[in-house]
Amino acid sequence: MATRSPKAAAAATPATTATKPAKGVRVRPVPAVTRSIAILRLLGEQKQPLALKTVAQALDLVPSTCLHILRVLVAEDLVTVDPTTKRYALGTGMISLARSVLEGGGFTQLVQPVLDRMAGQFGVTAMGVEITARQTVLVLAISQSNQPFRVHTDVGSQFDTLVSATGRLIAAYSGESWPVLKAQFAQVVWDQAPTFTAWKKEVELTRERGWALDRDNFMAGITVVAVPVLSSGGRLVNTLVAVGLTSQLGAARVQQMAQVMQREAAELSALLVGPGA
Structure with missing residues (x-):
């Protein structure tokens, strides 16, 4: 393994990439989960908050669907939204999840x-x-x-x-x-x-x-x-x-x-x- 920058790594792992199941395991699609993960990945790859329209277009989502998912993620502290600009970014809830993995x-x-x-x-x-x-x-x-x-x-x-x-x-x-x-x-x-x-x-x-x-x-x-x-x-x-x-x-x-x-x-x-x- 070499040491490319996180930006290069993010480019190599797009937010819409589907999870590859283990061989022999049948995974039934759960669109809401897949879309939620895609949104989190997209926000994690960006250096600045994104507007709803930008998120929806980047992931080819219907804006109303994207908005519903974002509201749930905000309610769970995984995403934050600036009430003035209406732009979304990863929330502090992601830190606690990451800490749970690392510790x-x-x-x-x-x-x-x-x-x-x-x-x-x-x-x-x-x-x-x-x-x-x-x-x-x-x-x-x-x-x-x-x-x-x-x-x-x-x-x-x-x-x-x-x-x-x-x-x-x-x-x-x-x-x-x-x-x-x-x-x-x-x-x-x-x-x-x-x-x-x-x-x-x-x-x-x-x-x-x-x-x-x-x-x-x-x-x-x-x-x-x-x-x-x-x-x-x-x-x-x-x-x-x-x-x-x-x-x-x-x-x-x-x-x-x-x-x-x-x-x-x-x-x-x-x-x-x-x-x-």
């Missing part, structure tokens, strides 16, 4: 000391990410090194499905056919795009060794290493990610870091699964 235990709490160790030992920016139901990459926790150069991203940033090193892990563990992966690969934005043939070989290597590498592809001058944190059924649910300058991460250093990250990931997996699982 609710599980991966987010367990991974932080791991990230701190990684950042301190290797001088990298270390991240714990989640592979969402929509198969996007969501940053849940970060630890920065004390190096003069630091790669910046924010908790809550989202990235494309097959982006960078975590994207190679997703491809390796997805079980998808190569034609499907090729179509998804074509949508990824790179600084220095690899050919699909080269990327395919890297995905196959990722399957063999159990960790992924992106060197200068998604962001020039940046090397990214990612290792999987698996569920009890072997499903990819989270990854540990290390990001640093390519000039400071030679092959031997990357190999050493990947081995340490694999040990940390295995311990995390065991803690998350629990005893006797």
